[in-house]
Amino acid sequence: MNTESTTQSKTTEILEKQKKYLxxxxxxxxxxxxxxxxxxxLYVWDVEGKRYLDFFGGIxxxxxxxNRPEVVQAVQQQTEKLIHSSTLYPNEAHVNLAEKMAELAPGKLQVSYFTATGSDADETAVFLAKTHTGYQEIIALRHGYSGRSAMGMSLTGQHTWRIGGTxxxxxxxxxxxxxxxxPLKMTYPGCGVACAQDIEDxxxxxxxxRIAAFIAEPIQGVGGFITPPKEYFKIAKEIVKNYGGLFIADEVQTGFGRTGDKWFGIEHxxxxxxxxxxxKSIANGFPLANTITTPEIAECTRTAGLTISxxxxxxxxxxxxxxxxxxxxKEASPQHVAHLGKMFRSGLDRLQEKYAVIGDVRGMGLMQGLELVKDRQTKEPSPxxxxxxxxxxxxxxxxxGKGGLYGNVIRISPPMTATEEDVAVALDLLDKGFGKISRT
Ligand SMILES: Cc1ncc(COP(=O)(O)O)c(C=O)c1O
Structure with missing residues (x-):
């Protein structure tokens, strides 16, 4: 009884401070x-001691x-040696990670610039594209999301996140x-992926x-796990190249095996x-981001002026x-993610058969979205x-998690170390959740 009143007051205390000071x-x-x-x-606990299966994985x-022990241990060891250096001094973990990135990234993407957030990484990518090409204009996608800096909000294609008029x-x-x-009211594949041609228009x-770059997420995250058709990026890249631009793939959500089978989403x-x-997934919760490119493209930064992070x-x-x-x-390779993703997806497809509110199921690997609608015919969103x-x-x-321009997409993305059992438990809980709301 006593414990309960103490913990309950902790919740209240936190929420009151949140309201007052943030x-x-x-x-x-x-x-x-x-x-x-x-x-x-896979679990988190609230301040009252209630346990939750985390199928959003901290976005x-x-x-x-x-608190994966290997990560905790590496952090402890590094903290005892050196916590900070800035980009003014080389440090071993920094160069070793850059080497690892060159190994994981596809093709000629070999040289990195590390920063602290996804917004920084996109900002850095746009700076690089402008410096390399000498052009200034950028094409982004409607419903895309690129962060909360002025550049990030401007690249973003959802009015809800483009705040402040900056x-x-x-x-x-x-x-x-x-x-x-x-957006063209057409149907795939008969459409011939006409949306890609809109980049040229x-x-x-x-x-x-003449453009500096086209930036796009392989699967739009905040946009609601919108997954382009398989021909889309080949057509897009060709158009962009013809107009002098570079292609920036924003892998902030899709990277590190999240989409299954491949280390990075765009490889699909x-x-x-x-x-x-x-x-995001790059450091399991520690603030870190990266912008990787080819040595040839990075070369332009040598004489572009001063920068530090x-x-x-x-x-x-x-x-x-x-x-x-x-x-x-070791234990959550892109193949593991693909395997679990398949199992998860078939469970979600079964839920769609059962609950009319699920209009669409989409995504890849352990990045699966459910778009909820009032009516499957009209597709009216149901936030x-x-x-x-x-x-x-x-x-x-x-x-x-949730997302989508209309606030009606459920986003599900557990840690990639999830097991078949975790997926089965999550599917059961989702089934129960949909069962509850279908009765209300
Ligand atoms: C695709 C994408 N790009 C960029 C960002 C910005 O990242 P951050 O919130 O770390 O600045 C996000 C954040 O959700 C994102 O999903």
């Missing part, structure tokens, strides 16, 4: 926000699970390869005709980007990243059902 624009999940206290593997970030000039947004809600009609489309950005290549984050990648290689499912699954002890 900006009101901190987006918090759930009607009653959920303060977390600790994590272990696709805890790639090998919470917009960088010279960025245009092409139509989205969003088959479930085709956008270049011809809204730019000077058999296209080699000129620049790739990554963050205080936290870029932070030795502790780099040590965490090396340890997390080691765990992925209400999303909200209800959130509350129901919280009650059941399952954490999931």
């Amino acid at each position: 900006w009101p624009n901190h987006l918090l999940y759930y009607t009653e926000p959920l303060p977390l206290e600790r994590g272990d593997g 696709l970030t805890t790639s090998v699970g919470h 917009h960088v000039l010279g960025i245009k947004h092409a139509l989205n390869p969003y088959c479930y809600r085709c 956008t270049i011809k009609t809204t730019t000077s005709g 489309w058999e296209v080699e980007p000129d620049i790739m950005t990554m963050a 205080t936290f870029g290549g932070n030795p502790v984050s780099c040590a965490a990243s090396l340890a997390a990648i080691g765990v992925l290689e 209400e059902a999303t909200k209800q499912l959130f509350e129901a699954t919280r009650e059941l002890g399952l954490l999931i």
